[in-house]
Amino acid sequence: MKFRTAMPRRAATAFVWMLLPALGLFPGAVDAAQGAAAEGAAEAEFFRNHYFPNTEVLAGNEMRVIALGTGMPGLRKSQASSSWFVELGNGDKFFFDLGTASQSNFAMLQVPLEQANKVFLSHLHIDHAGDLDALWIAGWVAGRYEQPLRVWGPSGLTPELGTRHFLEMMQKTWRWDIVSRHGKLPAAGAELEINEFDYAKAQTVYAENDVKIVAFPAPHVMDGPVSYKLEWSGLSFVYSGDTAASTLYVENAKGADLSVHEIFPLPAHLRERFGWNDQMADFIGNVMHTSPEAAGEVFALTKPRLAVGTHFYNDFDTAQEVQAAVRSTYDGPLALARDGMVFNVTKEDIRMRMLVGSEHTYLQAIQAEQFLELERKPGTGLSDWLRDSMLFKPDSMELVPQELSR
Ligand SMILES: [Zn+2]
Numbered sequence: 382m383k384f385r386t387a388m389p390r391r392a393a394t395a396f397v398w399m400l401l402p403a404l405g406l407f408p409g410a411v412d413a414a415q416g417a418a419a420e421g422a423a424e425a426e427f428f429r430n431h432y433f434p435n436t437e438v439l440a441g442n443e444m445r446v447i448a449l450g451t452g453m454p455g456l457r458k459s460q461a462s463s464s465w466f467v468e469l470g471n472g473d474k475f476f477f478d479l480g481t482a483s484q485s486n487f488a489m490l491q492v493p494l495e496q497a498n499k500v501f502l503s504h505l506h507i508d509h510a511g512d513l514d515a516l517w518i519a520g521w522v523a524g525r526y527e528q529p530l531r532v533w534g535p536s537g538l539t540p541e542l543g544t545r546h547f548l549e550m551m552q553k554t555w556r557w558d559i560v561s562r563h564g565k566l567p568a569a570g571a572e573l574e575i576n577e578f579d580y581a582k583a584q585t586v587y588a589e590n591d592v593k594i595v596a597f598p599a600p601h602v603m604d605g606p607v608s609y610k611l612e613w614s615g616l617s618f619v620y621s622g623d624t625a626a627s628t629l630y631v632e633n634a635k636g637a638d639l640s641v642h643e644i645f646p647l648p649a650h651l652r653e654r655f656g657w658n659d660q661m662a663d664f665i666g667n668v669m670h671t672s673p674e675a676a677g678e679v680f681a682l683t684k685p686r687l688a689v690g691t692h693f694y695n696d697f698d699t700a701q702e703v704q705a706a707v708r709s710t711y712d713g714p715l716a717l718a719r720d721g722m723v724f725n726v727t728k729e730d731i732r733m734r735m736l737v738g739s740e741h742t743y744l745q746a747i748q749a750e751q752f753l754e755l756e757r758k759p760g761t762g763l764s765d766w767l768r769d770s771m772l773f774k775p776d777s778m779e780l781v782p783q784e785l786s787r
């Protein structure tokens with residue numbers, strides 16, 4: 382068992398390059414052979430440190446976990462809200478939470494939407510469920526034509542606070558969108574499969590294809606939130622969602638291969654940057670969430686192969702202090718998550734890289750044969766007076782070859 386991180390060598394290389402001018406040696410002064418060797422080494426390092434979607438097949442016993450969102454409810458360019466994508470060597474794929482803005486990171490993976498239709502929600506805060514509608518409808522538009530979106534999530538203190546109610550209301554909210562696409566997209570992709578389970582009971586909520594997912598309660602703000610543990614082929618991934626440090630997490634996450642636990646920003650950062658006072662920082666940072674020191678305690682008690690901290694603003698000028706706080710209580714393997722971090726997990730190794738993907742991906746568009754075969758209801762849609770307002774007017778709104786008149 383070994384833990385590998387690419388950073389030290391990379392930092393060392395950068396340091397050497399910075400040192401050269403001080404010694405009167407400039408990169409341009411090296412001869413051609415040395416230059417080519419350095420270039421080759423830099424290229425090899427770049428490929429070693431980065432994950433390029435669609436260029437690797439997972440081994441039969443390998444798990445890949447990708448951070449699609451590592452931030453908080455306040456949106457920012459550098460970090461989407463919470464979302465983690467897990468791919469298994471047997472072909473299965475799972476989302477754990479879909480925080481706002483995380484779907485644009487998912488698009489970089491170019492995973493066919495048909496294969497990414499299982500979502501496990503930890504709770505219904507917007508920074509964990511805000512992009513669910515995006516995956517549901519935009520995912521339908523972008524290629525999930527045959528599969529419903531399957532969603533698992535906890536009940537609440539009352540039926541209105543549960544996942545089922547949330548999803549049923551979401552269907553009502555997006556009624557215009559769904560109806561407007563009738564006959565233009567296969568109907569199956571607009572369906573939602575709702576799997577609500579009792580938040581208060583630790584239990585297996587998913588067991589298919591040798592994959593087991595257990596949900597267990599998490600103390601966070603009020604009743605309802607859960608954490609998840611996925612087990613497959615002797616590997617385990619545990620995701621806290623939002624939680625205060627909890628004995629339930631400690632019981633369920635012992636010895637996990639990858640343990641992704643929330644860490645809330647330090648009180649000093651909350652005071653200086655969020656404008657909070659001591660009382661707020663203490664209450665929200667320690668009672669509703671997990672402080673870096675408490676997260677370290679959880680990691681120390683559970684001893685994962687790799688501990689991952691997420692859910693704080695991970696910046697060049699905050700990471701060191703957060704890391705030092707975690708380190709005050711935990712000295713095992715640790716990563717502080719950023720969007721686009723990729724973890725490949727096998728029994729022998731945990732490899733950590735950064736995603737390099739295109740920001741200009743094209744997702745699948747419906748094919749002509751499929752489009753032409755769809756059942757359409759005639760005479761619904763646009764009123765004649767609105768059709769008359771079109772500068773280039775079609776003969777009809779039906780799908781028939783037509784002349785456009787002005
Ligand atoms: Zn929350």
Ligand SMILES: [Zn+2]
Binds near residue numbers: 454463506
């Ligand atoms: Zn949250």
